[in-house]
Amino acid sequence: MTIAARHGVGALELRGVRREFGSLAALAGIDLRIEEGEFIALLGPSGCGKSTALNCIAGLLPLSGGSIWLGDRRIDRLKPEERGFGMVFQSYALFPHMNVRKNVGFGLSMKGVKGAEAARRVDEGLALVRLQSQASKLPGQLSGGQQQRVAIARAVVIEPAIVLMDEPLSNLDAKLRMEMRVEIRRIHDTIGSTTIYVTHDQDEALSMADRIVVMRDGMIRQVGTPEDLYERPLHADVADFMGFRNRMPGQVRAVANGRAEVAVCGTTVQGLVREPVQAGASAVVSIRPEDLVAGASASGIPARVTAIEYRGRAFFGTALAEDGTELFFRADRTVAKDEAVVLAPLPDRTLVFAGAPA
Amino acid sequence: MSSVPLDGVAAAAGIEEALPLRIKLAARGLDGTTLLVLPAFLAIVALFVYPFLYGLWLSFQPKDGGAALSNYVRFFSDPFLYETIGTTLRIALPVTIVNLLLAVPIAMRVRLMRRQRILTTILVLPVTLGTVLVAEGLLNYLGPQGWFNRSLMWLGVIAGPVKLTNNYWGVVASLLITGFPFTFLLTLSYVTGIDPALEQAGAVHGASARSRFFRIVLPLILPGLAITFCLSFVQAFAVFPSAVLLGAPAGPTRVISIAAYQAAFEEYDYSLASAIAMIMGLVQFALVAAVLAGRRLLYRGPVAGTKG
Amino acid sequence: MIRDTGLSAKLWRIAIWAATAVFILNLFGMIAAVVTNSFATRWLGTWLPLGYTTRWYVAAWNEFQLDDVLIVTFQVVFTVVLVSGLLGVLAAYALARRDFPGKRAIMLVFLLPLLVPPITYGIPMATVLYRAGLAGTFWGVVLANLVPTIPFVVLVMIPFIEQIDPRIEAAARVFGASTFKLLVRVLLPILLPGMLAAMLLVLVRTIAMFELTFLTAGPTSQTLVVALYYAVFAAGVRAGQSIDAMAVIYMVVTLVWLVIALRFVNPTQIVARAKQEPAH
Numbered sequence: 001m002t003i004a005a006r007h008g009v010g011a012l013e014l015r016g017v018r019r020e021f022g023s024l025a026a027l028a029g030i031d032l033r034i035e036e037g038e039f040i041a042l043l044g045p046s047g048c049g050k051s052t053a054l055n056c057i058a059g060l061l062p063l064s065g066g067s068i069w070l071g072d073r074r075i076d077r078l079k080p081e082e083r084g085f086g087m088v089f090q091s092y093a094l095f096p097h098m099n100v101r102k103n104v105g106f107g108l109s110m111k112g113v114k115g116a117e118a119a120r121r122v123d124e125g126l127a128l129v130r131l132q133s134q135a136s137k138l139p140g141q142l143s144g145g146q147q148q149r150v151a152i153a154r155a156v157v158i159e160p161a162i163v164l165m166d167e168p169l170s171n172l173d174a175k176l177r178m179e180m181r182v183e184i185r186r187i188h189d190t191i192g193s194t195t196i197y198v199t200h201d202q203d204e205a206l207s208m209a210d211r212i213v214v215m216r217d218g219m220i221r222q223v224g225t226p227e228d229l230y231e232r233p234l235h236a237d238v239a240d241f242m243g244f245r246n247r248m249p250g251q252v253r254a255v256a257n258g259r260a261e262v263a264v265c266g267t268t269v270q271g272l273v274r275e276p277v278q279a280g281a282s283a284v285v286s287i288r289p290e291d292l293v294a295g296a297s298a299s300g301i302p303a304r305v306t307a308i309e310y311r312g313r314a315f316f317g318t319a320l321a322e323d324g325t326e327l328f329f330r331a332d333r334t335v336a337k338d339e340a341v342v343l344a345p346l347p348d349r350t351l352v353f354a355g356a357p358a
Numbered sequence: 359m360s361s362v363p364l365d366g367v368a369a370a371a372g373i374e375e376a377l378p379l380r381i382k383l384a385a386r387g388l389d390g391t392t393l394l395v396l397p398a399f400l401a402i403v404a405l406f407v408y409p410f411l412y413g414l415w416l417s418f419q420p421k422d423g424g425a426a427l428s429n430y431v432r433f434f435s436d437p438f439l440y441e442t443i444g445t446t447l448r449i450a451l452p453v454t455i456v457n458l459l460l461a462v463p464i465a466m467r468v469r470l471m472r473r474q475r476i477l478t479t480i481l482v483l484p485v486t487l488g489t490v491l492v493a494e495g496l497l498n499y500l501g502p503q504g505w506f507n508r509s510l511m512w513l514g515v516i517a518g519p520v521k522l523t524n525n526y527w528g529v530v531a532s533l534l535i536t537g538f539p540f541t542f543l544l545t546l547s548y549v550t551g552i553d554p555a556l557e558q559a560g561a562v563h564g565a566s567a568r569s570r571f572f573r574i575v576l577p578l579i580l581p582g583l584a585i586t587f588c589l590s591f592v593q594a595f596a597v598f599p600s601a602v603l604l605g606a607p608a609g610p611t612r613v614i615s616i617a618a619y620q621a622a623f624e625e626y627d628y629s630l631a632s633a634i635a636m637i638m639g640l641v642q643f644a645l646v647a648a649v650l651a652g653r654r655l656l657y658r659g660p661v662a663g664t665k666g
Numbered sequence: 667m668i669r670d671t672g673l674s675a676k677l678w679r680i681a682i683w684a685a686t687a688v689f690i691l692n693l694f695g696m697i698a699a700v701v702t703n704s705f706a707t708r709w710l711g712t713w714l715p716l717g718y719t720t721r722w723y724v725a726a727w728n729e730f731q732l733d734d735v736l737i738v739t740f741q742v743v744f745t746v747v748l749v750s751g752l753l754g755v756l757a758a759y760a761l762a763r764r765d766f767p768g769k770r771a772i773m774l775v776f777l778l779p780l781l782v783p784p785i786t787y788g789i790p791m792a793t794v795l796y797r798a799g800l801a802g803t804f805w806g807v808v809l810a811n812l813v814p815t816i817p818f819v820v821l822v823m824i825p826f827i828e829q830i831d832p833r834i835e836a837a838a839r840v841f842g843a844s845t846f847k848l849l850v851r852v853l854l855p856i857l858l859p860g861m862l863a864a865m866l867l868v869l870v871r872t873i874a875m876f877e878l879t880f881l882t883a884g885p886t887s888q889t890l891v892v893a894l895y896y897a898v899f900a901a902g903v904r905a906g907q908s909i910d911a912m913a914v915i916y917m918v919v920t921l922v923w924l925v926i927a928l929r930f931v932n933p934t935q936i937v938a939r940a941k942q943e944p945a946h
Contacts, residue, residue, distance in 0.1 A: 388767075392766050394759055395761060397753045397757070398753040402775055402776060402813065405810070406778070409790040409793070413789070464686055467679065483924075486920055487920055490894050491891075495696040495699060499692075535692070547934055595783070596785045596877075599880075599895055602899065603898050615785045634789075635789040635790055642783075
């Protein structure tokens, strides 16, 4: 394989990037440095500004403020066609009137690469996404997964310094999504490009990216490796996004050695302090369902089971605490609906964040 | 020499200042692409909006001087002029209603057809050929020696030829031939927009064909029928060539467009002609406004069912 | 779909088909009468003419100077098609791709010429063209015909452009296309089928557009349909067969383009903006 990303262009840097739509701030001052060859995921719920950030990097949206640098070159005033990036769109955006070959070769022809050289690179691109046999078909004759591969091939044959991907898997069915994750990561590793990948699916981000940027309300909430984010979310909303489905508001009783005791749901639980809290203040206790176990210990949160389902290996269910908080828990043996249970949080997996000011 | 960096700074500051305005305009949808609308828009303003306003102004500038309203006073005091409104309505209203009453049941039936295209192609013929050709064709076909009268006499329906040209009925016939396909094709596009599952649901829940039509289909297509009625009526009200060629333009089919045409091109009184054109537009507008006001009372949401 | 099999439903169905059949029979009868008469030697008081001849076509061609009329007709029609196609597609692109203040007002301005019948706005428009010295000229007729055709192209093209993913244009940009290359390599090929359909519809409508041409044409700028009107209006001066021969020529000219147009568009589109074909 000879398709390889352009190297030596330097890191991509966003400095104070702002983007406003009318009075709405879609990006409220973003600072981010992406190293060459990195696979970065921009993760967040819809409307968090992740797609706006990607479009600003691509040049499809002008900035309202700030600057974007590639190495020591400022690029935010360049037109999209002058930046030389590759991009994969959520809707694929294949040219409907061109066959697969022409679509893949479009960027090359725009760059003036012609003849045997262009043909060779298109062939390699098609081989990379394993679509050699479909080369003369029109996009309308391909399945969703095949169209996706064409879009990826089109983005990588121009050997761009950076490949931008805007939720590329969201239009595919679940099985195909799993396959394409592996495929996209393989292509990234093969050509060694920098990849910026926008998604709202934390599984996708965790399994594919070197680093994840979690965004919310146009701001970056946390940047870190998948493990960082999964184990050590810095804020309650990041935790929420990382699968800490139980969010219990409470009041801090005591703080010592990075641990806090918090009164929640009519009892007291212990957890690791993530945001500075002091005794007497309100706090939020976050915990994943798999770390809130029914019947593991005599102490814990008393609750009544409202639903239970079997998900291989363990049971997962919902229960109502005495104060009416809905809790998601794990059980290693079956429990009945309406059964009274005690839900024990694992102290090392229980996180304490600052609560809303009372 | 020292001014060079200063200029550079000033230029950079200028860009910094200029950019937000361009972005602000772009954020409101105003950029180079938006300007593409201008050539077409200006053409329509110059050729449609301006002439209309000019005509309105001209209608208040009588040819022989006099009060601003004298054209309008003259129109409504001269029976030869004001009766054209009644004459035109007597032709246009029945024709529009008959066309609509025929179009709805036929469209309901045709939407079940698999090969609608043959029928719609046949029906688009008279619309495409236009009123002048239809008038010429009907002069012969409906004439006293024409095939229509001959067939009715052969069938024994009538004893002698019926006079169907150069009178009211000739104009009505031409408006039926060109107007029905127009009304029908519009109606068909509304009827086929209704999700068949809604009627199936009606049937499953015990509605007969009759009540399915009156309780489910009709309320859903009524807003569309109101629009169809307006468009068909406005077309019929503006009847011109067939009223001249196939009617009796001096008497029973002296429609309002003939009065306007004669004022402009026979008396060269553009002021009066404009006044008559404005009155014509006003009558059309009044009826359309009345129908659309009634339409506001109807359900106007999606008709394709609630899925997706 | 539900089929009723009761007697009243059957009678109702028969009545509907009978009404349709009567309409179509009369329509074809009318057309056939014109065609038959144009070939008739003498046709008075009988079912069919006494004999057949083609000499009326030669007579009509010479009497009405149809070669000149046809040349003018096609010059007018193709100029109108090209100008309204160009202006209409540009405007439709802007209206389909941008939201801007005043867009609704502009849409209304484009909608009105299609709703108001030509004779109503034609008289003030002809007055303005006379004052400007344009009435009676070739360009006067072209300008008059642009009034309904530009909005028609705009309204046909807007939904066509809206269904093209705007991200396709973004993709072309990202992959290095300049504005010119974007237009030639991506936008035009995608828009071409829609433009072709819209322009064919304009062509068919402009050949048959009587009122506006009638109000603005002079002796040298008459189109076929206006010449036909004057011939019918002055019936008695010429033989009826000669007029019908001209009518047949007009029909052939119109129908040839209609047949071509129907290869690309749904018949309903000639009257209204057709709904999207449901995907199967």
